[in-house]
Amino acid sequence: MKQKSQVHGQVHGQVHAQAAPQAATPHKKGRFGAFGGQYIPETLMYAVQELDDAYTTYKNDPAFNAELHNLLNNYAGRPSLLYYAQKMTEDLGGAKIYLKREDLNHTGAHKINNVLGQALLAKKMGKTRLIAETGAGQHGVATATAAALFNMQCTIFMGKHDTERQALNVYKMRLLGADVRAVSSGTATLKDAVNEALREWTRRIDDTHYCIGSVMGPHPFPTMVRDFQAVISKEIKEQMRALEGKLPDAVCACVGGGSNAIGSFYHFINDPQVALYGCEAAGRGADSPDTAATLTTGSTGIFHGMKSIFCQDTYGQIAPVYSISAGLDYPGIGPEHAYLHEIGRAHYVPITDTQAVDAFEYLSKTEGIIPAIESAHALAFAMQLAKTMDKTQTIVVTISGRGDKDCAAIARYKGEDIHD
Ligand SMILES: *Cc1c(COP(=O)(O)O)cnc(C)c1O
Numbered sequence: 001m002k003q004k005s006q007v008h009g010q011v012h013g014q015v016h017a018q019a020a021p022q023a024a025t026p027h028k029k030g031r032f033g034a035f036g037g038q039y040i041p042e043t044l045m046y047a048v049q050e051l052d053d054a055y056t057t058y059k060n061d062p063a064f065n066a067e068l069h070n071l072l073n074n075y076a077g078r079p080s081l082l083y084y085a086q087k088m089t090e091d092l093g094g095a096k097i098y099l100k101r102e103d104l105n106h107t108g109a110h111k112i113n114n115v116l117g118q119a120l121l122a123k124k125m126g127k128t129r130l131i132a133e134t135g136a137g138q139h140g141v142a143t144a145t146a147a148a149l150f151n152m153q154c155t156i157f158m159g160k161h162d163t164e165r166q167a168l169n170v171y172k173m174r175l176l177g178a179d180v181r182a183v184s185s186g187t188a189t190l191k192d193a194v195n196e197a198l199r200e201w202t203r204r205i206d207d208t209h210y211c212i213g214s215v216m217g218p219h220p221f222p223t224m225v226r227d228f229q230a231v232i233s234k235e236i237k238e239q240m241r242a243l244e245g246k247l248p249d250a251v252c253a254c255v256g257g258g259s260n261a262i263g264s265f266y267h268f269i270n271d272p273q274v275a276l277y278g279c280e281a282a283g284r285g286a287d288s289p290d291t292a293a294t295l296t297t298g299s300t301g302i303f304h305g306m307k308s309i310f311c312q313d314t315y316g317q318i319a320p321v322y323s324i325s326a327g328l329d330y331p332g333i334g335p336e337h338a339y340l341h342e343i344g345r346a347h348y349v350p351i352t353d354t355q356a357v358d359a360f361e362y363l364s365k366t367e368g369i370i371p372a373i374e375s376a377h378a379l380a381f382a383m384q385l386a387k388t389m390d391k392t393q394t395i396v397v398t399i400s401g402r403g404d405k406d407c408a409a410i411a412r413y414k415g416e417d418i419h420d
Helices: 003-012 014-024 042-058 062-074 086-092 111-124 138-149 160-165 167-175 190-203 221-229 231-244 259-268 335-342 353-367 373-387 404-413
Strands: 082-084 096-101 129-134 153-159 179-183 208-210 250-254 275-283 299-303 306-310 346-352 394-399
Touching: 042 111, 042 190, 062 111, 082 231, 086 096, 086 353, 086 373, 096 231, 111 129, 111 138, 111 208, 111 221, 111 259, 129 138, 129 190, 138 153, 138 167, 153 160, 153 167, 153 190, 160 167, 160 179, 167 179, 179 190, 190 208, 221 231, 221 259, 221 335, 231 259, 231 394, 250 259, 250 373, 259 275, 259 335, 259 394, 275 335, 275 353, 275 373, 306 335, 335 346, 346 353, 346 373, 353 373, 353 404, 373 394, 373 404
Parallel strands: 096 394, 129 153, 129 208, 153 179, 250 275, 250 394, 275 346
Antiparallel strands: 082 096, 299 306
């Protein structure tokens, strides 16, 4: 898409308005095809470069990796189970379905994998304060958790609208010692929280690390966050070899920014016989205005420090997005997904609120597992896919988180008020 729209996209993400000169000569590193890069104001360049240098050093440091491995296993509870959903498999009558249980991790989602990696890196860099954006509050809770564990200060930026929708998570973050700042600009949701966190990082780069919650933002974030989440596919591969003696035929994961999905895909990207499916939130339908299905409806642009695909209006402004799931309610997608989509290595499918709610109820009743409504998007697609495959084939579905946080909203969706 047109250079003009890209410039508009930047102006909209106010903090980047001053970045226009850099935008013409993006950094060569951190590219996935044409996507990715570092479209940031000069004032952030130092912080991003310092982070890139530190990550490049520590990612190959055996002591760093041993410490991270210890935290993942003994604090977060890894490896997570790969569970054979036998009742669901028999009921659907097609491919064997395995669930990768990221919902069993400490704090209830995959977010902790990334947060522990970044918090440890920040500590090694001598930082004493973590800041983060959060939408539904899951990433904020994970970051506040790591800050408590590492004795670091913590400030979480959250859209004002989201603080009202997710009061319990706001309470948890404060209980863990974090300062939660409600952001009232724009639509007062996730993208505005990202803007505010970037602005705060610019103001205080000396002692502060910005712990981004998904595979988005300027390089090195999309690569670094992917590496920290890749533990998911590393384990799936080992567990499938042990359980089935072969690779899965398909892997399905939901996509907001795309961190649990890229984590689930990563070690299979070079195994072309494994089909990869990212499930986007279509909201009330990808053909309706109430959607967050970025790859189905979006176009190329520049926002939040990266070139990727975004939901945009006819002027190239970032479009308001909607999904029943606050965790998938982001108007963009990580640049590596934009690239995998472009080259056709992964397929991205829109799943509506209704389909996700049906899958949420189905898994609860069939297997006794209440999934996050985000994860239910992946499950809804896997349920259709399984029926088209035969019984010798296998599907792995990543259950990115647990559904406790969603029960009140789903009850409301179904017309019941449980006063949460
Ligand atoms: C945050 C979140 C997501 C969406 O984020 P990705 O970066 O796309 O993984 C999905 N599921 C759960 C449970 C989450 O908390």
